[in-house]
Amino acid sequence: MNLRRFLHRSVLIPLVCMVFLIGYLGVGLSMGPLILPSGLTNENFIPVIISIIGILLCISIMKDSLKEMDDEEPVKEAEPKFGLKQIILFADFFLFIGLYSLVGFIPAAFVFTLIFMVFFDDKVRGLLKKLIISIIITAVVYILYAVVFGVRFN
């Protein structure tokens, strides 16, 4: 059995989901009986049922994906990459949330937008232009939410 096939995204995603669902089922079962002594359903009733259905679905999706791999000739698709660019952009979202809690909206939004603009582009270029646009975007979004819509930021 070639275990590397399990590293293919089409198998890996349902596998990760299944691991999560098993954990979720475990927590659900630890919450007590599904039916309370009063005869009413407990709060873990639906979670347990949906997690079992979910696990079965994950197994089935994995089976289908493995079968597809067996049936089809390996085709090198020009599928979109997940590289450093995406890692940085995702990290930027988390950085924004962290900075927002620490230093407030305006500096956090400015740093977030600048990083996003720099790395969303294919190449690192036009930094001054991006810096100015980041300031404008931050100002517009701040005015939109804080002034026009009355959202209170930290």
Next chain:
Amino acid sequence: MSTFIQILSGFAVVFQPLNFLMTLLGFVIGLFFAIIPGLTATVAIVLLMPMTYSMTMNMGLCMVMGIYMAGMYSGSITAITINIPGAPSSSMTGKDGYPLMQQGLGAKAIGQSAFASLIGGTVGVLLLILVSPIAVKAALLVKTPGKASLVIFAFVSICALDGKAWKKSMLFVIFGMIFSTIGMGILNPTSRFTFGTVSLMEGVDFISVVIGAFAISEVMLQSDLSNREYEEMSARVKDIKIKRRDFIPTKADLKEVGWLTYLKSSIIGFFIGVLPGGGGSLASFVSYAEGKRSSKHPEKYGNGALQGVAAADSANNSVCGGALVPMLAFGIPGDGVTAVVLGVLMVYGIVPGPDIMTRQLQLVSPMYAALLVSALILIPLSLMLFGPYYIKIVQINRIVLYSAIALIAVTGAYAATSSVFQMLTSVIVGVMVYFMRKEKYPPVTLILGAMLGPLFEQYFRRSLSISGNNYAIFLQPDSLAFLVLTLVFVLLLTRVQKKGVTAK
């Protein structure tokens, strides 16, 4: 005073200059809010509620109705142009609208969306006025087990619509439901899956899931595209010469969609709106599913079917009329927006109840009229004034556009919830959906699960509680009807799909 005269007096009130101005203002605000991902008509009404304190009741209600109708319609604009629904109820519009946009037919899709919204909104209000007493009786026939079966029908039909990918759709429904189980219990005040964390006690907000699933994941998917690919796409749009008349559906378009689609979708939307908890999203899901089922060309759905856009938008705008029925008659909001509208009514001391739709009709008839006027000004206002600029969105510098969307989206999660935890949730959902969308997991089903999951749990467990855990309660006529409908739907769809494969 007869009902007819009371309704007419409502129109007289709306056409008073200040009230009409408020309807227009509300419409523009609703349009603006629903276009920006993360901001919805609900948020607009919530934020504008304090303003209504200083207005007369009619002015306040006219503005709120303008926001409501525009919010339902304009979420489709970003769903079509950049595949990010401005409002959850527009998710289905993007399924066909965005492929149309990619084919260079964005103007046609936006025009069709507006026209369908106009028809749906108008039919919804007319039905509200004409048949609301009957609708109230019909809604009363659907009891708790029936509502649980209706949700099952929505789950199954939307997954069945994805054909071979139904398992992926169902898995996403499950994940949506899982999000809704975090926090306080549905029937008992006990916490679930919180691990003793205070932040998790507040649960996963629906808006966070929507922002993560649609806005953040979309922005990230766009980062996969190189500038060259995007410039090619922009160039295609650049070549399209847009005139205001391009938005007006042609006779051929109307024939392709068919009057029956508009009418049937509007009626579906209205009656789903009448059912408490139904709402625009469920209406557009069910209407889209029915449109595909009854279509001569179901294979076109998902690939740029005008009929799909029309089915979804007629239904979600028709909901506006339907959702007011349970809200006014029983004080049960049909969806999130009507829940806030209910709050506005309370501000003016209007207590919902059966009397309000009969003896006190003059209090709410301006609402009916404002809703109808809002529907009827959708085409001249939004399409003729702003329409040509919608399509320009893809021509904007992509780096500036998506950086601004990313900031607006993540800030929107905070704006809607005032919670840093919900901002974090939206990013986590965005990461998850980004990877799953690469494997063709449809995010719409995640939203369906998150939105209808709590309702299903509530109805399902209540039914069992009523029957002493006897599952035969789901065989009651109203519930059985939906279960049979689910079965018929799946069988018919499977047959249609098999026919499609054979034909290929």
